[in-house]
Amino acid sequence: MSSARLRRAVHFVPGGNDRMLAKSLGLEADTLILDLEDAVTPDRKEDVRREVAGWLKATDFGGRERAVRINDLMTPWGREDVEVTMEHPPDAYVVPKVSGVDDVLRVDRLVAQLELAHGHDLGGIALILIATETAGGALNLAHLTATTRVSALTWGAEDLSVSIGASRRRDERGEYLDVFRYCRSMTLLAARAGGAQPIDSVFTDIGDLDGLRQDCQRAAWMGFEGKMTIHPNQIPIVNDVFTPSEEEVASASALVAAFAENQAQGRMAFRHEGQMVDAPHLHRAERVLDRARQAGAID
DSSP states (O other): OOOOSOOSEEEEEETTOHHHHHHHTTSOOSEEEEESSTTSOGGGHHHHHHHHHHHHHHOOOTTOEEEEEOOOTTSSSHHHHHHHHSSSOOSEEEEOSOOSHHHHHHHHHHHHHHHHHHTOOTTOSEEEEETTSSHHHHHTGGGTTOSTTEEEEEOOHHHHHHHHTOSOSBOTTSOBOHHHHHHHHHHHHHHHHTTOEEEEOOOOOTTOHHHHHHHHHHHHHHTOOEEEESSGGGHHHHHHHTSOOHHHHHHHHHHHHHHHHHHHTTOSSEEETTEEEOHHHHHHHHHHHHHHHHTTSOO
8 A cells, every 4th residue: 555645634523523524624634534433422433423424425525535533343333333434435444542463454354345345446445553552552563564455654642641551641841751752753663664654643732833833843854744633723734844845845856956967977976065965865855845746835
């Protein structure tokens, strides 16, 4: 499964809330996650599942990726979440509480069976894994991309803190504590090693937009390609940080042009703007330009 899809702001929409769905369709999120898990109380699971299936059938999402966060398949609701929404399927399922590769393969097999049963293209529906909501998931990150259906990995600090008994996630300076920094870093590495897209976790302080921007910037510097969002005000900031700036595009364009000139003379390593550059610098510049094109920042 290619990780080429643009996923900057990956936004949660509470299942069963028509007003929130209508509002989300006017936002600039690349992906909308229709949430059947945390946003829905147990007594409403069945009704909301049917409503979300109706959204998938009847709603024009305007080209946005349509994802559904299901309940864990080990709960009473997870399997039916997939079964009921597969007649008019989403582009992706967001899979929570992943503890190991067996959890991933279980969802993969179920989706494959239903793709065949409904006449959909086999392998066409992606999986986005929330990969560190359990201690087991954090320890098994490297194995979670065992199926090519896994298109992206993200991580979760809130449920993980419950899983491990942590009383807080950040220190007095607002920096993640060590175990959460580990999970963030390992999610990025596991995604890249497995050919999946790394998406950063939510920033829960919805009133702290400066803190959000700083958190996004750190994630972008690390190599994440987007971030989960939980409030509409977060989306413009996330999109801005994860879209290459004019300066980045100009610098990347100049570097690609310099490589073309030097390669014509048989050189792949040379001095450019005071630095020695070689193949990794070219690949990074090409990635910047590719993301800028996807985001519509350049032609």
